[in-house]
Structure formats: C-alpha cells, structure tokens
Amino acid sequence: MSAGVVLINGEAHSPETASVSVFDRGFLYGDSVFEALRTYGGEPFELSAHLARLENSAALAKISMPLTLADFEAEVRRGLALTRFDESYVRILLTRGRGRELGLSMSEAQSPLRVVLILPLRAPSATTYERGIAAIIYRTQRVGDGTLASGAKLGNYLLSVLALDAARAAGAEEALLADHQGSVLEGTTSNVFCLFDGTLVTPPVSVGILAGITRKEVIQVARQIGQPIVERPLLAEELGFAQEVFVSSSIRELVPVVRVDGREIGDGLPGPCYRRLREVFGRHAHELAAVSAARAATK
Numbered sequence: 244m245s246a247g248v249v250l251i252n253g254e255a256h257s258p259e260t261a262s263v264s265v266f267d268r269g270f271l272y273g274d275s276v277f278e279a280l281r282t283y284g285g286e287p288f289e290l291s292a293h294l295a296r297l298e299n300s301a302a303l304a305k306i307s308m309p310l311t312l313a314d315f316e317a318e319v320r321r322g323l324a325l326t327r328f329d330e331s332y333v334r335i336l337l338t339r340g341r342g343r344e345l346g347l348s349m350s351e352a353q354s355p356l357r358v359v360l361i362l363p364l365r366a367p368s369a370t371t372y373e374r375g376i377a378a379i380i381y382r383t384q385r386v387g388d389g390t391l392a393s394g395a396k397l398g399n400y401l402l403s404v405l406a407l408d409a410a411r412a413a414g415a416e417e418a419l420l421a422d423h424q425g426s427v428l429e430g431t432t433s434n435v436f437c438l439f440d441g442t443l444v445t446p447p448v449s450v451g452i453l454a455g456i457t458r459k460e461v462i463q464v465a466r467q468i469g470q471p472i473v474e475r476p477l478l479a480e481e482l483g484f485a486q487e488v489f490v491s492s493s494i495r496e497l498v499p500v501v502r503v504d505g506r507e508i509g510d511g512l513p514g515p516c517y518r519r520l521r522e523v524f525g526r527h528a529h530e531l532a533a534v535s536a537a538r539a540a541t542k
C-alpha cells in the first residue's frame with residue numbers, strides 16, 4: 244500500500260478504493276470532527292495532544308469517542324507501519340455516523356465512524372519559507388461561533404475554503420480571518436503571530452480560535468529562547484505596523500507572511516525573529532518526536 248492507507252473503523256483500504264456511505268452524517272451535514280498532523284523521522288508529532296483535542300472537539304460536538312485514546316494511538320501507529328513513507332501526513336476523522344433517517348436528530352446516529360488516513364507528507368516548498376507568502380484579511384464569523392462547539396475542530400471548513408478562494412483571487416496564499424469587530428482570529432488552517440517592537444503577539448484562545456498545537460509549541464519555544472511573547476486580541480489595523488507576521492500549523496510549521504492586503508510587512512522578507520523561531524522549532528520538533536518514538540518503543 245505504497246500510495247497510502249485509509250483505515251475505516253480499523254479496516255485497511257487503499258486510498259483509491261476507500262469509501263464511506265453517502266448517508267454518513269459527515270457527508271450529509273459536515274457532522275464530524277478531525278485532526279491533521281505530520282511525522283518527524285516517521286514519528287507522529289504530538290499525537291497525544293492531537294488525540295486529546297479530538298476528544299475535546301468530539302465532546303463539544305456531542306459525538307462519542309469509539310476508542311480510548313490509547314487504542315486510537317495504536318490504530319494510527321498501525322496505519323503508519325503499513326505505509327512507511329519518509330514522512331507522513333496523518334488525518335484522523337470522526338463522524339457521527341449514519342442515522343436511520345435523513346433527519347437532523349442526533350439520537351438515531353449511535354455509531355460514530357472513524358477514519359485514519361495516511362498519505363505521503365506534502366510540505367510547502369522551500370521558496371515558501373525563504374520568500375514568504377501574501378495574505379488577505381477576510382472578515383467573517385466562524386461556523387462554530389456562538390454555539391457550544393466554538394473552538395472545536397469541526398469537519399465543516401466551508402468558511403476556510405471560501406476565505407482561501409478569496410485569497411487566491413487576490414493573488415495571495417492565505418486568508419487571516421477577522422471578526423466583524425476587526426479582531427484577527429487565525430488563518431484558514433493556521434494560527435497567527437505578529438511582531439511589534441520586539442514582542443510577539445498572538446490572539447488568545449479565548450477569542451474562539453482553534454487552540455493550535457503548533458501555536459502552543461511556538462509560545463513555549465519563544466519563551467525558552469527569551470523572545471517576549473504575549474497573548475492578546477489583535478486588531479486588523481495593527482497588522483500594518485507589524486515588523487513581522489507568520490502563521491503556524493502542524494503541516495506547514497511556521498510560514499512567514501510578507502504582505503497583507505497588498506501592503507508589505509517590514510521590508511517584505513521573512514524577518515530575523517521568524518527565522519530564529521523556525522530554526523529552533525524545527526530542532527525542537529525532531530527532538531520531541533525522537534523522545535516520543537523511544538517511549539512508544541518501550542511500551
């Protein structure tokens with residue numbers, strides 16, 4: 244299964260033939276939660292943090308977890324062992340499954356569907372990191388906002404799909420979502436950081452963003468190297484005064500943003516704070532993954 248593997252409720256399929264029912268509520272209503280992560284040296288990075296977030300998202304969406312976290316972890320590792328890419332992309336999805344009827348009521352859908360998808364990692368190009376990307380500000384309200392599921396990683400990413408399309412139409416590669424008050428929240432699939440006079444600023448989780456696992460690592464790494472960092476609401480108007488901007492995510496790691504809404508950030512090149520953090524983060528990720536691989540081997 245060199246092209247990847249898809250485990251559906253634990254059963255291995257090739258990506259070409261893997262399929263689920265059109266009556267699955269993930270398909271019908273985006274009634275699902277998910278996680279996406281990558282490996283370093285073949286070891287899934289922060290797998291337990293991703294599974295804990297999956298469990299939290301599932302609880303917010305009232306989808307029951309079909310496996311314990313330990314069994315989920317074992318399933319992901321089994322999938323990785325079936326593929327053996329240099330580095331892998333891992334997606335873990337949990338849908339509410341099928342109901343008896345097409346109706347919305349969740350009471351009839353009692354068997355969640357779980358999918359673990361493992362494909363070769365396609366990381367951004369070296370140019371992306373060397374030159375940076377352009378972004379737009381996209382004013383919006385996220386799908387889960389104002390509901391109990393605010394902050395969950397829900398399967399419905401239509402908002403991000405539309406925001407990214409607007410970015411592409413403007414010749415940019417990322418959209419920074421801002422609410423109607425002009426508070427910058429996050430990217431389409433990333434968290435955002437800005438540098439002002441030597442201090443990094445990132446919006447707090449309390450504004451309703453996804454609590455990014457890379458975001459948490461970046462905050463930790465910044466503190467370790469003595470880079471001042473604060474979590475506070477960030478206004479779209481402030482971006483024009485930032486010396487540096489970058490976004491973070493599990494798959495793209497740290498990507499510099501050198502232009503926002505057509506205006507250059509700093510001198511239009513990835514800045515020294517970004518470059519240092521990316522280097523230290525890269526080392527840190529490989530080290531953490533090696534520790535976790537050693538721990539898994541002794542289990």
Ligand SMILES: Cc1ncc(COP(=O)(O)O)c(C=O)c1O
Pocket residue numbers: 279429430431432433434453454455456457458491492493494
């Ligand atoms: C909306 C959103 N915010 C932030 C992130 C970054 O989170 P993480 O670092 O855990 O990948 C993602 C990742 O996909 C995302 O979809």
